[in-house]
Amino acid sequence: MELRTDLVEDLMSRLPQVPREAVIKEDLLRGGLAFDDAALTDNENGDIKPKSYFIFSFDHRTLPELGTAALRRPPEEIVLTGGPYGLRRTVVSVRTNPDSPYRVRADSDGLLRLFLDGRPIADVGLPPMPAYYRHTLANGKSVMEVAPTIQWGYLIYLTAFRVCQYFGAKEECQYCDINHNWRQHKKAGRPYTGVKPVDEVLEALEIIDRHDTDRASRAYTLTGGSITSHVGGLAEADFYGQYAQAIEERFPGRWIGKVVAQALPRADVQRFHDYGIRIYHPNYEVWDKRLFELYCPGKERYVGREEWHRRILDSAEVFGPRNVIPNFVAGVEMAAPHGFTSVNEAIDSTAEGLDYFMSRGITPRFTTWCPEPTTPLGRANPQGAPLEYHVRLLEVYRATMDAHGLSSPPGYGPAGPGRAVFSVSSFMDTLPSADS
Numbered sequence: 001m002e003l004r005t006d007l008v009e010d011l012m013s014r015l016p017q018v019p020r021e022a023v024i025k026e027d028l029l030r031g032g033l034a035f036d037d038a039a040l041t042d043n044e045n046g047d048i049k050p051k052s053y054f055i056f057s058f059d060h061r062t063l064p065e066l067g068t069a070a071l072r073r074p075p076e077e078i079v080l081t082g083g084p085y086g087l088r089r090t091v092v093s094v095r096t097n098p099d100s101p102y103r104v105r106a107d108s109d110g111l112l113r114l115f116l117d118g119r120p121i122a123d124v125g126l127p128p129m130p131a132y133y134r135h136t137l138a139n140g141k142s143v144m145e146v147a148p149t150i151q152w153g154y155l156i157y158l159t160a161f162r163v164c165q166y167f168g169a170k171e172e173c174q175y176c177d178i179n180h181n182w183r184q185h186k187k188a189g190r191p192y193t194g195v196k197p198v199d200e201v202l203e204a205l206e207i208i209d210r211h212d213t214d215r216a217s218r219a220y221t222l223t224g225g226s227i228t229s230h231v232g233g234l235a236e237a238d239f240y241g242q243y244a245q246a247i248e249e250r251f252p253g254r255w256i257g258k259v260v261a262q263a264l265p266r267a268d269v270q271r272f273h274d275y276g277i278r279i280y281h282p283n284y285e286v287w288d289k290r291l292f293e294l295y296c297p298g299k300e301r302y303v304g305r306e307e308w309h310r311r312i313l314d315s316a317e318v319f320g321p322r323n324v325i326p327n328f329v330a331g332v333e334m335a336a337p338h339g340f341t342s343v344n345e346a347i348d349s350t351a352e353g354l355d356y357f358m359s360r361g362i363t364p365r366f367t368t369w370c371p372e373p374t375t376p377l378g379r380a381n382p383q384g385a386p387l388e389y390h391v392r393l394l395e396v397y398r399a400t401m402d403a404h405g406l407s408s409p410p411g412y413g414p415a416g417p418g419r420a421v422f423s424v425s426s427f428m429d430t431l432p433s434a435d436s
């Protein structure tokens with residue numbers, strides 16, 4: 001059987017224009033990694049920042065199947081350097097998979113290394129516990145629960161609504177475990193607030209602002225499940241907007257405000273902007289029409305793909321095209337049984353979507369699909385999409401940006417290999433840095 005090392009090195013040599021760091025990072029994101037117990041954290045009581053489960057599980061096993069990693073969380077992210085591929089500093093979000101050929105463990109000198117197929121391929125750095133995680137809110141809730149930070153501290157991730165009103169097999173997106181993740185945390189007795197009160201969010205931000213003395217945190221994202229009716233008496237734009245309004249009143253301009261929400265009608269989008277949001281992510285999920293209808297049945301039924309796209313274009317008139325950054329889930333194009341069966345077809349389809357938006361000045365971005373086991377697509381495709389798809393996507397993404405004269409989108413921190421902090425895909429590791 002082919003070793004994963006052979007696959008990785010074959011792609012590195014066939015696509016030398018894609019940074020090696022990105023090949024390793026994409027493989028870790030699509031397939032996960034394992035940890036020796038000694039490389040796990042002591043949750044919020046230790047010196048390493050633990051995985052916060054900021055929205056989805058992003059694991060390849062359910063919590064009860066993770067063993068020690070369910071009791072002592074893995075780190076939120078790891079940073080890779082050095083090794084036989086000479087990796088520049090690469091920040092990778094942690095997706096746990098006990099069966100992965102990648103494993104973090106100490107070598108014979110006691111140094112943490114990333115091993116692939118039993119061979120050390122990088123030094124591993126772990127995120128230090130931020131000072132603000134050592135404080136709690138007056139009601140005892142942790143900052144990690146209310147306002148976790150990711151991307152090496154750059155982004156405060158505010159999942160204000162921990163479930164989605166697209167519910168059940170006929171409505172949930174077929175790759176999304178937001179509702180299952182909420183259930184599994186509740187079942188495990190972990191604190192996991194369904195709807196975060198605005199005053200708790202403000203209190204957590206107060207703690208972050210006070211203790212983030214080097215001002216590593218630069219942006220916040222407001223997000224959560226889609227709201228098809230109301231939460232707390234508010235429809236989607238006003239529900240998520242109320243947090244932005246409160247944050248901008250209390251901390252004007254301290255962070256770049258972003259919202260991940262549905263593609264809403266223009267008047268609602270205008271309200272987001274009026275509330276102080278500066279970047280809008282109306283995620284289009286997957287470009288292909290048939291796959292969108294199959295994979296996003298709730299969105300298709302309530303809004304519809306064509307209307308969704310029209311609203312994305314409309315929102316560019318409110319936010320400016322640079323500040324509309326719709327996400328897609330890279331890899332689901334190739335999920336069995338309905339997805340493309342060849343990498344070429346999948347790349348061509350994805351490229352068509354990139355071109356559609358980029359030709360209008362809108363820069364999509366993507367997260368690398370993690371086939372979580374409780375989702376229909378994850379169950380059917382535990383290995384995720386082929387690594388070749390992910391690596392070639394990076395190439396076509398950059399080429400399409402170049403063709404339309406675009407540069408890396410705002411609100412993602414620095415671009416470029418060795419500099420990027422965006423941790424759930426390597427598109428920022430692949431783009432040129434501002435001064436290169």
Ligand code: SF4
Binds near residue numbers: 225
């Ligand atoms: S809209 Fe789809 S992807 Fe978004 S939270 Fe709901 S089910 Fe998940």
